[in-house]
Amino acid sequence: xxxxxxxxxxxxxxxxxxxxxxxxxSTVEAVRxxxxxxxxxxxxxxxxxxxxxxxxxxxxxxxxxxxxxxTARVCGLDVVADTRAVxxxxxxxxxxDRGLYDRLSGLDNLRYFAELYAVDPRGLRARIDEVLDLVGxxxxxxxxxxxxxxxxxxxLHVARGLLxxxxxxFLDEPSIGVDAVAARELRAVVAHLVEDxxxxxLTTHYMFEADQLCDRIAVIARGSIVAxxxxxxLKDQVADDRVVEVQVFGIGEAEVARVRAITGVxxxxxxxxxxxxxxxxxxxxxxxVSAEVVAALDGVRVGSIATREPTLEDAYISxxxxxxxx
Amino acid sequence: MPRRLVRIWLLQVKQMSxxxxxxxxxxxxxxxxxxxxxxxxxxxxxxxxxLGASIGAGLMGTWSTVLFGAGSAIDHQRWxxxxxLIVAAPTPLIVVLLSLTLxxxxxxxxxxxxxxTWGAILFGVPLDLVHPAAFLVAIPATIVALATLGLLMASTxxxxxxxxxxxxxxxxxxxxxxxxxxxxxxxxxxxQPVSSLLAPTWGVRALREAALGGSPWRAIGxxxxxxxxxxxxxxxxxxxxxxxARDRATLALT
Amino acid sequence: MTxxxxxxxxxxxxxxxxxxxxxxxxxxxxxPTLLVSPLLGTLFFAYLGRYAGGRDDTFYVLGNGLLAVAxxxxxGGMMALANERxxxxxGAVLGTPAPRGAILVGRAVPYVGNGLFTAVVVTTLAALMLxxxxxxxxxxxxxxxxxAAAASCTAFGLALGAIGMxxxxxxxxxxxxxxxxxxxxxxxxxxxxxxxxxxxVGGLLPISHGIDAARAIAxxxxxxxxxxxxxxxGAAWAAIATLLxxxxxxxxxxxAALDRG
Numbered sequence: 001x002x003x004x005x006x007x008x009x010x011x012x013x014x015x016x017x018x019x020x021x022x023x024x025x026s027t028v029e030a031v032r033x034x035x036x037x038x039x040x041x042x043x044x045x046x047x048x049x050x051x052x053x054x055x056x057x058x059x060x061x062x063x064x065x066x067x068x069x070x071t072a073r074v075c076g077l078d079v080v081a082d083t084r085a086v087x088x089x090x091x092x093x094x095x096x097d098r099g100l101y102d103r104l105s106g107l108d109n110l111r112y113f114a115e116l117y118a119v120d121p122r123g124l125r126a127r128i129d130e131v132l133d134l135v136g137x138x139x140x141x142x143x144x145x146x147x148x149x150x151x152x153x154x155x156l157h158v159a160r161g162l163l164x165x166x167x168x169x170f171l172d173e174p175s176i177g178v179d180a181v182a183a184r185e186l187r188a189v190v191a192h193l194v195e196d197x198x199x200x201x202l203t204t205h206y207m208f209e210a211d212q213l214c215d216r217i218a219v220i221a222r223g224s225i226v227a228x229x230x231x232x233x234l235k236d237q238v239a240d241d242r243v244v245e246v247q248v249f250g251i252g253e254a255e256v257a258r259v260r261a262i263t264g265v266x267x268x269x270x271x272x273x274x275x276x277x278x279x280x281x282x283x284x285x286x287x288x289v290s291a292e293v294v295a296a297l298d299g300v301r302v303g304s305i306a307t308r309e310p311t312l313e314d315a316y317i318s319x320x321x322x323x324x325x326x
Numbered sequence: 327m328p329r330r331l332v333r334i335w336l337l338q339v340k341q342m343s344x345x346x347x348x349x350x351x352x353x354x355x356x357x358x359x360x361x362x363x364x365x366x367x368x369x370x371x372x373x374x375x376x377l378g379a380s381i382g383a384g385l386m387g388t389w390s391t392v393l394f395g396a397g398s399a400i401d402h403q404r405w406x407x408x409x410x411l412i413v414a415a416p417t418p419l420i421v422v423l424l425s426l427t428l429x430x431x432x433x434x435x436x437x438x439x440x441x442x443t444w445g446a447i448l449f450g451v452p453l454d455l456v457h458p459a460a461f462l463v464a465i466p467a468t469i470v471a472l473a474t475l476g477l478l479m480a481s482t483x484x485x486x487x488x489x490x491x492x493x494x495x496x497x498x499x500x501x502x503x504x505x506x507x508x509x510x511x512x513x514x515x516x517x518q519p520v521s522s523l524l525a526p527t528w529g530v531r532a533l534r535e536a537a538l539g540g541s542p543w544r545a546i547g548x549x550x551x552x553x554x555x556x557x558x559x560x561x562x563x564x565x566x567x568x569x570x571a572r573d574r575a576t577l578a579l580t
Numbered sequence: 581m582t583x584x585x586x587x588x589x590x591x592x593x594x595x596x597x598x599x600x601x602x603x604x605x606x607x608x609x610x611x612p613t614l615l616v617s618p619l620l621g622t623l624f625f626a627y628l629g630r631y632a633g634g635r636d637d638t639f640y641v642l643g644n645g646l647l648a649v650a651x652x653x654x655x656g657g658m659m660a661l662a663n664e665r666x667x668x669x670x671g672a673v674l675g676t677p678a679p680r681g682a683i684l685v686g687r688a689v690p691y692v693g694n695g696l697f698t699a700v701v702v703t704t705l706a707a708l709m710l711x712x713x714x715x716x717x718x719x720x721x722x723x724x725x726x727x728a729a730a731a732s733c734t735a736f737g738l739a740l741g742a743i744g745m746x747x748x749x750x751x752x753x754x755x756x757x758x759x760x761x762x763x764x765x766x767x768x769x770x771x772x773x774x775x776x777x778x779x780x781v782g783g784l785l786p787i788s789h790g791i792d793a794a795r796a797i798a799x800x801x802x803x804x805x806x807x808x809x810x811x812x813x814g815a816a817w818a819a820i821a822t823l824l825x826x827x828x829x830x831x832x833x834x835x836a837a838l839d840r841g
Contacts, residue, residue, distance in 0.1 A: 014836060059836070062675050066833045087677035098668035101600035108596050115593035116676040116683070118585040160672070358759050365769040366625070367632045495612040498620035508627045 002076045004168050004199035005038035005061065009070035012056050030056040032223040033070070038201060038216075040167075043194045045214035046203040049320055053223040054203035055094075058172045061201070062092040075167055088117070091161035091169040095176035097153045100145045106132075106156050107141040110163060117164035131159040135189055151182030158189060168199045175209060187213055207313040219316060221323035231312055238282065238310040238318060241266060244290050246279040247303030258296040262289055267318050276303060282310070282318060332425070356387030356437035357444050363507055364449045377452060380445035381533050382506035385468065387437030389500055389526070392476035393493045395430025396423070396483060413568060420564050423480055424473070424557075431473045438465065460543060461536035467549045468529030474556035475500070475526060481563040504530050525552035586682045593678075594686030601663040602656055602690075614698050615705075618648035622706040625768045635770075637710045642722075642794045643767030645703030646787060649695035649730040650761055653786075656691040657737020658754050661825070662744025670745060674829055684822060688734045695730030696723070714798070721797040728807050729790030732814025736786045739817055742824035746832075757785070766791050786813060 012031040031053040038044040046054050059065035061072055063083045072079045075089045101109050110128050119127060132138045135155035145153065154174060161169055171190065175183040190213060194200055204210055210217050211231045218228040227234055251270060259279065260268045264287040271278040279297075283289045290305060360383035367379050413419060445451035455461045479496055502508065503517065504526040510518055521527045528549035536542035604610050622644035626637050664670040673683070700723070707714055714722070740757075744750035762768055764782035771779050771788065782788045793806035 056836075059671075064671055064675055064833060065836055084677045087675060092672070092675050094671070099672050101667055101669060103605075104596065104600045108599070112593060112596040112600065113672070113676065115585075115589045115596070116673065116678040118582075118589070118678070121588060354756055355759055358756075358763060362763045362768065363628075365763065365773060366628050366634070495617045495620070498617065498624045502620070502624050502627065508624075508631045512627060512631055 001040055003037045004040045004042070004075060005036075005044070005201060006073045007037070007057070007061070007070070008035050008072070010034040010057065010060060010067050010072055011069040012053075012060060012065065013068050029223055031060075031067075034220065034223070034225055035070075036218050036225060036228060038199060040199055041194065041197050042215045043190070043200045043202065043213055045210040045217040046201065046220055047205065047207070047210045047217050047316060048203075048220035049205055049324075052220045052320075054205075054220060055172055057220070058092075058170050058201070058203055062090060062170050063087055064092075088164070089167045091164070091166035093157045093161035093169065093171050093174055095154070095173035097150045097177065100153060100156060102146040103144060105142050105144055106137060106148070106152075106159075109145060109156060110141070110160060113160050114163050119164050127163065128159075131162045134162065134192070135159045136185060151178045154178050154182065154186065155189075158186070162193070166198070168201065169193065171200060171202045173203055173205070175204065175206060183209070207316055211312045219319050221320045224323065226319045226323045227315075234315045234319075235310065235312050238315040240285050241282040241310045241314070242285045242287070242307060243310050243314055244281040244283065244293055244305070244307050246281070246293060246297070246305050247276050248279050248297065249276050249301040249303065251277055251279060251297070251300050255297055255300055259293055262292045262296060263287075264289055267321070269317055269321055280314070280317070282314070353436075353440075355390055356384055356441050359383040359386045359390075360441040360444050361448075364445065364451075367507075368449075376445060376449060377537055378534050379507060380442045380451050381438065381537060382530065383445075384438030384441035385472070385504075385506045385526070385530060385533070386497075386501055387441065388431065388434030388469070389472055389476075389504075389506075390497055391434040391437060392427060392430050392472050393479065393496050393500075395433070396427050396476050396480040396493070413572070419568055420477075420561050423477055423564065427473045427476045427480060430476070431469045434472065435465070435469060455537045456539040457536040457542050460546065461533065464529065464532035464536050464542060464546050464549075467546050467553070468526065468533060471525030471529040471549050471553045471556070474553045474560060475524065478556055478560040478563060481560055481567045500524070500526060503527065506530055523552065525549050525556055528552055586679060589678060589682040590686040590689065593683070594689045597660065597687050598690035600667075601660050601687075603659055603663070604656075614648075614651040614694075615701055618644060618651060618698065618702045619705055619709075621647075621762075622702060623709065625762075626706070626710055629768075637712045638798060639795070640768065641703060641706045641710060641712045642798060643765070643791050645706055646699055646726055646729050646791045646794055647761060647765060647767040648698045648702035649726065649733050649790075650758055650787065652691050652694035652698055653730055653733035654737045654740065654754055654758055656694060657688065657734045657739075658741040658744055658750065660687040660691065661738060661741030662750055665745060665748075670832075674832070680825060680829070681822070684738060684818075684825060688731075688738060688818075691734045691737065692727070692730045695733060696727050699726040699730065718797050721803060722794055725790045725793040725797065725803065725807055725810070728793070728810040728814065729787045732786035732790070732810050732817060735814045735817035735821055739821035739824055742821055742828060745825070745828050761785060761787060764788070784813070786810070786817065789813065 010031055011029070011033055013027045013029045015025050015027050034053065034057055036044075046057065048054050056065065060067050061074060061079060063079050063086055066080060074086050077085045077089070079086050101112070104112070107128065110131070111124075114124055114128065128141075129138070132141050135158050137152060137155050137159060140148075140152065145156065148156065158171075158174065161171075174190075175186055178186065187209065190200060190202065202210070202213065214231065216228065216230055217234060218225045219234070220226070227237065256268055256270060256279075259265065259281060262283075264283045265281055266284065267282045269280045271280065279293075281289065281293055288307065290307060294302065294305065360380060363379040363383045364376060367375055415422075442451075442453060446453050483493075502513065503510075503521045504524055505513075505521065510521045510527060513521065526549075528545050532542045532545035532549055534540070535545055599605055604613050622641060625644055626640040629635050629637070629640050664673060703714075703722075703726075706712070737754075740750055740754050743753070760781075764771070764774065764778050764785060765788040766782060767787075771782050771792075774782065787810075789806050789810035793803040793810065796803040796806060
C-alpha cells in the first residue's frame with residue numbers, strides 16, 4: 001500500500017523586503033530539502049523549535065502554500081496538481097485560538113464547514129454530535145464561540161478537522177496555549193483517532209507529547225530534518241552518553257567554555273529557568289565528570305547536582321543545538 | 327491637568343496621522359462634501375449661497391471627523407484592549423476623551439480651510455469676508471462646539487460594541503439640525519427649538535454671519551454658552567456610563 | 581460535487597456565513613446604520629434640494645432610496661470576504677475543497693436581499709415623511725430596479741472584499757466610495773450636470789443606472805434598457821470579484837500571504 005504522506009526534497013523560500021526608503025529583497029529558506037514518508041495509520045511527529053519549518057511544511061501538505069521545489073503527495077495525490085482531491089481527504093487543525101467565527105455558536109461553525117466539505121446533509125447532525133462528543137464539547141455547542149476558553153476553541157478546531165472523516169489529519173501545534181489538563185485530553189482524542197485508522201501528522205515542540213503519542217518522529221531544525229526514527233531510536237542516539245545536570249546561579253561564557261574543555265564532555269547546554277540555570281553536560285558513559293565540572297565552575301554559586309540517564313528531551317536538544325550551531 | 331491634556335492630544339494627533347483611514351477621511355471627505363454642496367446648490371437658484379456652502383461643507387467634514395474619530399478611537403482601544411487601561415488610569419476619563427476629541431477636531435480645521443480653498447479654486451467662490459476678525463474667533467468657538475458635542479456622543483460609544491456603526495447615524499441629524507447647508511428656518515417648526523440648543527447651530531450661524539454679514543458676535547456668545555452646557559452634560563454622562571460599563575463588563579472584548 | 585451540495589453551500593452556507601461575517605446583524609446596529617442613516621440622508625438632501633430650489637422631493641426620494649442599497653451591499657459584500665481576515669479563518673476556508681463559485685454566490689445572496697429590503701423601507705418611509713406619492717402601478721418596476729442595483733452593488737462589494745483579503749485598510753476605499761456615490765450615482769445631482777469624467781465614473785459604479793431606471797419609471801418612460809445596463813454592470817463586477825478572489829487565493833499560496841494579521 002502506498003504511504004499516506006510522501007515528501008521528497010521539499011524546499012520553500014520566502015522573499016522578504018526590508019527598509020522603507022531603499023527596498024532590499026532577501027530570501028529566507030524556511031524549509032530546505034525535507035523528505036519523509038508516513039505510512040497509513042501511523043502517527044508521525046514533526047518535532048522542532050519555533051521557526052524550524054514545521055508550519056511551513058504542514059501548510060504545503062495542506063495545500064495552503066506552494067513549494068518552491070520538491071514534491072509532496074498525500075494519499076498518493078500531488079498537493080500542487082490534485083489540490084481539490086487532496087483537500088477532500090485531509091483535515092487540518094492549527095493551534096492558537098483564532099480561526100473560528102467568534103460570533104457564531106460552535107454548532108454553526110461546524111455546520112458551515114460541513115457544507116464547505118460537502119458532508120452528506122442526511123447524517124450531518126448525527127456526525128456533528130459524534131465529533132462534539134469525541135472532543136468533549138457536547139452540551140456547549142449552542143454557545144457563541146467568543147465565550148469559549150482556549151481549550152474549548154482548540155477542541156472545536158479538532159472537531160472541525162474531523163467532520164468529513166479525513167483519511168489524514170494534520171495537527172499543527174494543537175496543544176499550544178492550552179492548559180495541562182486540556183492538553184492531556186487532546187492527546188487522548190488523538191490516540192483514539194489513530195486507533196480508528198486515521199493517519200496523523202502532528203507538529204509540536206513539546207517533547208513529552210511527541211514521546212507519548214508518536215510512532216515515529218522527525219526532528220526538524222533550521223529547515224532540515226536532522227534525525228528520524230521511533231522515540232526509542234532517537235533516545236539510542238544519545239544512549240552512549242551520561243548526563244550531568246547542575247543547577248547554577250549566574251553562569252558566564254568563560255565557565256561554560258571551561259566545562260566544554262573537560263576531556264570526555266561531548267556537549268554542554270545552558271537552559272534558563274526562573275531563578276537559576278540548568279547546566280546540562282553530556283559526557284561519555286564510562287566517565288563520571290561531576291567532580292571536574294564542579295571544579296570548572298569555581299566562583300559560581302552551585303545548587304543541586306545529578307547524574308542521570310539521557311532522556312528523549314536530551315536527544316532532541318542535542319540534535320537541535322548541533323543543527324543550530326552548525 | 328492642562329499639560330496632561332496637551333500630551334494626550336499630541337499623542338492622539340500622532341496616532342491619527344499614522345492611520346491612512348483617518349487621514350484619507352480627513353483629506354478627501356470635505357472635498358467631496360463641498361463638491362456635492364456646490365453642484366446641488368448651483369443647480370438651483372441661490373448662486374450667491376456658495377460661500378455659505380463652502381463653510382457648511384467644511385463643517386460637515388469637521389463633524390464627520392469628530393464623530394468617526396471618537397468612534398473609531400474607542401473601537402480601536404477596545405480591540406487593542408487598552409480601553410480598560412484608560413478607564414483604570416487615575417486621569418479622569420473626561421480629560422482623556424476631551425483631548426482625544428480635540429485632536430480629531432484639529433484635523434477638522436483642515437476641513438474648513440480645504441473646502442473654502444477648493445470652492446475658490448474650482449468653483450470661483452469669492453473669499454471676501456464681511457467680518458474677518460469675528461470669523462477668526464468663530465472658528466475656534468465652532469470647533470469647541472463640535473468637540474463637546476462629539477464628547478457627549480462618545481460617552482455613549484463606550485458602552486457599545488460597534489461605536490463606528492453608530493457614528494454613521496450621527497452624521498446627518500447634526501448636519502440637518504445645525505443648519506450647515508440648509509437654513510434652520512426651512513426645517514419643520516418642531517425641530518427648531520432642538521436646533522437652538524445645539525452649540526454647533528450657533529457656530530454655523532456665527533461663521534456664516536461673519537462671512538456674509540449680520541451680527542456674528544451674538545452668535546459666538548451663544549455658541550460658547552451652549553458648548554459649556556454640552557461639556558457639563560458630557561461630564562455627568564461619562565461618569566454614569568463609566569460606572570455602567572464597569573458594571574456590565576462592556577469595556578473589553580473578552 | 582453534486583448540484584445539490586452546490587445549492588446547499590449557496591443557501592445554507594450563505595446564511596451561516598452572513599451571521600458569521602456581517603457586523604451589523606443585531607437590530608441595534610442594523611436599524612440605525614442601514615435604515616435610519618439613509619433615511620436621514622434622504623431628508624437632508626431633500627431639504628437641501630428644497631433650499632436650492634432645483635428639483636422636487638421625488639427626485640431625492642427615489643435617488644436616495646435606491647442609494648440605501650449601498651449600506652448592506654457595499655459594506656456587507658466587503659465584510660463577507662474581508663472579515664475572514666479579522667477572524668483569521670481564511671486559511672481554514674481555502675483549505676476546503678468547496679467550489680469557490682458557490683462560496684461567493686452564497687455569500688452574495690443575503691446581501692442582495694438585504695439591499696432590496698433597505699431600499700424598500702427607506703423609500704417608503706421617506707415618501708411618507710415628505711408626502712411624495714408613488715403610483716402602485718410603478719411598484720413592480722421600482723422593485724426590479726432596486727433588485728438590479730442591489731445585485732450589482734453586492735458584486736461590487738465582493739470585489740472590494742476580495743481586495744480586503746490582502747489589504748488591511750480596504751475600509752478607506754469603501755468609505756470613500758460610499759460618500760462618492762452620494763455625488764456620482766446621480767442620487768442628488770443629475771449626472772449630466774457633472775463634469776464628463778465624474779459622469780463616466782458614476783456610470784461604472786453600481787446603482788447609478790438603477791436610479792436612472794427608477795426615475796424613468798416614475799416619469800412614465802421605458803426603463804428596461806437601464807435596468808439591463810445595471811444588471812450587465814453587476815455581471816462585470818461579479819466577474820472582477822471572482823477574478824480577484826482567485827488571483828489572491830493563488831498568490832496567497834505562492835507568497836504565503838494567507839491569514840496574515
